[in-house]
Amino acid sequence: MSVLHLLGSGGEGGAETYFVQLVSALQKAGGDQACAIRPNHGRETALAAAGLPVTTARFGGPIDLLTRPRIASTARRIEAGLLIAWMNRAARHTPSGAWARIGRLGGYYKLKNYRGFDHLVGNTQDIVDWVIAQGWPADKASYIPNFATAPEETSPVSRASLDTPEDAPLLLGMGRLHTSKAHDVSIKALQALPEAFLWIAGVGGLEGQLKTLAQSLGVLDRVRFLGWRSDPSALYQTADVCLFPSRYEPLGNVVIQAWAHGLPVVAAASQGPAGLIHDGEDGLLVPIDDEQALAERTAALLADPMQRIRLIQNGHARVESEFGQEAVVARWQALFARFGAA
Numbered sequence: 001m002s003v004l005h006l007l008g009s010g011g012e013g014g015a016e017t018y019f020v021q022l023v024s025a026l027q028k029a030g031g032d033q034a035c036a037i038r039p040n041h042g043r044e045t046a047l048a049a050a051g052l053p054v055t056t057a058r059f060g061g062p063i064d065l066l067t068r069p070r071i072a073s074t075a076r077r078i079e080a081g082l083l084i085a086w087m088n089r090a091a092r093h094t095p096s097g098a099w100a101r102i103g104r105l106g107g108y109y110k111l112k113n114y115r116g117f118d119h120l121v122g123n124t125q126d127i128v129d130w131v132i133a134q135g136w137p138a139d140k141a142s143y144i145p146n147f148a149t150a151p152e153e154t155s156p157v158s159r160a161s162l163d164t165p166e167d168a169p170l171l172l173g174m175g176r177l178h179t180s181k182a183h184d185v186s187i188k189a190l191q192a193l194p195e196a197f198l199w200i201a202g203v204g205g206l207e208g209q210l211k212t213l214a215q216s217l218g219v220l221d222r223v224r225f226l227g228w229r230s231d232p233s234a235l236y237q238t239a240d241v242c243l244f245p246s247r248y249e250p251l252g253n254v255v256i257q258a259w260a261h262g263l264p265v266v267a268a269a270s271q272g273p274a275g276l277i278h279d280g281e282d283g284l285l286v287p288i289d290d291e292q293a294l295a296e297r298t299a300a301l302l303a304d305p306m307q308r309i310r311l312i313q314n315g316h317a318r319v320e321s322e323f324g325q326e327a328v329v330a331r332w333q334a335l336f337a338r339f340g341a342a
Contacts, residue, residue, distance in 0.1 A: 002032040003341050004080040004099075006071065008059035008089030010038040012203060012228045013176050014253045015106050018146055019043075019086055022332070024050035025147070029329050031336070034078050036071050042230075053078070059089050067093045075099055081341035088113045100339040107250040111136060118339070124251050126275055142335060146253050147328035148260035148319045154231065156238035162199065162224045169196040169302050172239035172263070174232065174254045175246065177204030182268065184210060185245040185291045190219045192295035196302070198243070201226040201235055236261035241298055241308075246270050247288050255283065256323050259315030264308050266298050282314035 005023050009016055020043060027033045027050055034053040037043060047054050055074045057067040072095040075083060084102050085091040091103050091113040103114040105122045111134055114120060120141045122128040128143045159166055171193075175181040183200055187210060190198055200210070200223065207225060214220040229235060236242070242258040244267035252272035258265045265283040267273035268290075277283035284301060286293035301307055 002034055002078050002080050003082045003084060003336060004071075004075050004078065005033060005035045005084045005086065006090035006094055007035065007037045007043075007086045008093060009087060010040050010059075012042075014174075015087065016040075016043065017232075018253060020046050020050075021149055022147070022328075023047070023052060025325055025329050026332060027052055029333065031333065034074070034080070036074055057093070059093055064093070068095045071095055072097055082336060082339050085114075085117075091117070100341070102335070102339075105131070119335070121335070124272060124275060126271060127250060142331075144331045144335070145323055145328060146251065146256060147325040148256045148323045149233070149325070151237060151261050152233040154234045154237070157231070157234045159238070162226070164197045164199070164224065169193070169241070170239045171196055171198045171298065172235055172242050173198060173200040173244070174202065174235070174242070174257075175244075176202050177206040177210060179206065180246060180248040182245040182247045182289070184213055185268070185289060185294060186243045187214050187219060187223060188217065188291035189243075189245075189295035189298065190214075190222060191217055192292065193299060193302075196298075197222045197224065199224045199226055199235065199239065201229045201232065203228045232257065233261065236263050239263055241266060241301060243294065243298065244268065244273060245286070245288075245294055246273070249273055252276055256319065259283075260319045260323075262312045262316065264301060264311040265315070266294060266301065268294075278314075282311055282318055284311070 007019050023033050035047050036055045038059045039056045044054050057070045058064050059067050080099050082100050083094050085094040086104050088109050094101055100118040102119045103117050105127055120131055121144050123146050125143045128141050131141050132138045173183055173186050214223045242263045242265045244254050249270040249272040255265050255273055255276050268288045269285040279285040284297045286297055
């Protein structure tokens with residue numbers, strides 16, 4: 001029996017990127033996987049390249065009466081034994097049938113969307129604890145973290161191509177241009193980091209506001225808005241420090257990826273990063289919405305090469321012990337086996 005993964009998001013972001021990475025890794029490990037996703041040319045191409053059969057569906061709102069039967073038809077055709085719903089939109093369209101249903105949670109989602117599901121997986125222990133506290137049976141919930149992808153064999157991004165001096169401290173912000181990601185805090189902190197440049201990789205509706213903010217603070221000439229990038233590994237390998245000031249962050253996959261790429265991290269102490277980072281050991285934490293603290297700890301880190309080395313080494317050790325791809329894939333495979341699927 002095969003496993004059918006459902007992703008209802010059509011956008012670009014960390015969860016969507018990790019979806020492709022995980023199902024591709026499961027397929028490579030010898031599983032029998034297939035995907036039903038909202039149309040997205042880049043995602044369809046990447047999944048097909050990994051040898052994954054792909055069905056597309058609308059995954060629309062309440063009046064979408066076609067997605068659920070389309071998925072059910074696909075599940076019957078491929079003899080699926082298990083359907084995995086990634087996030088709420090996919091969960092709402094996951095049909096019941098002669099298969100088990102698992103919800104994969106990357107946040108504190110409304111559990112009504114998972115009514116009737118057989119199991120839930122949280123990518124942090126705190127999410128799993130929260131699910132159980134809401135009344136979900138403890139024996140039907142599992143913690144499986146995201147894995148870190150290894151650095152690609154690629155050259156760093158040319159600083160000159162983005163009009164950035166070779167000798168300037170380079171700060172990297174990753175994530176949607178959304179208020180939860182708090183890129184505005186990084187821009188404000190740049191005022192107190194007069195030599196530094198900031199690259200922000202991501203798309204979203206706040207780009208105009210963020211540019212206006214940077215201009216009003218006199219730092220726009222040191223901020224580069226990169227848009228959506230398909231080369232995150234190269235970006236991590238180019239920067240000096242990763243800034244991750246999210247106001248709301250259930251996990252913080254950027255932290256894990258920075259560790260994997262040998263990039264020290266300064267993050268806001270929102271739920272996910274605070275649960276991941278041991279402050280002063282493998283990263284630095286600052287209060288949420290505190291641009292002064294972000295600037296001060298970043299400046300101190302840039303001035304202390306030995307601290308940067310220590311954070312990098314300890315972050316790498318965390319990846320090796322907790323967030324390796326092989327170990328995470330094995331945990332998913334063990335869960336699938338409980339339901340008689342590949």
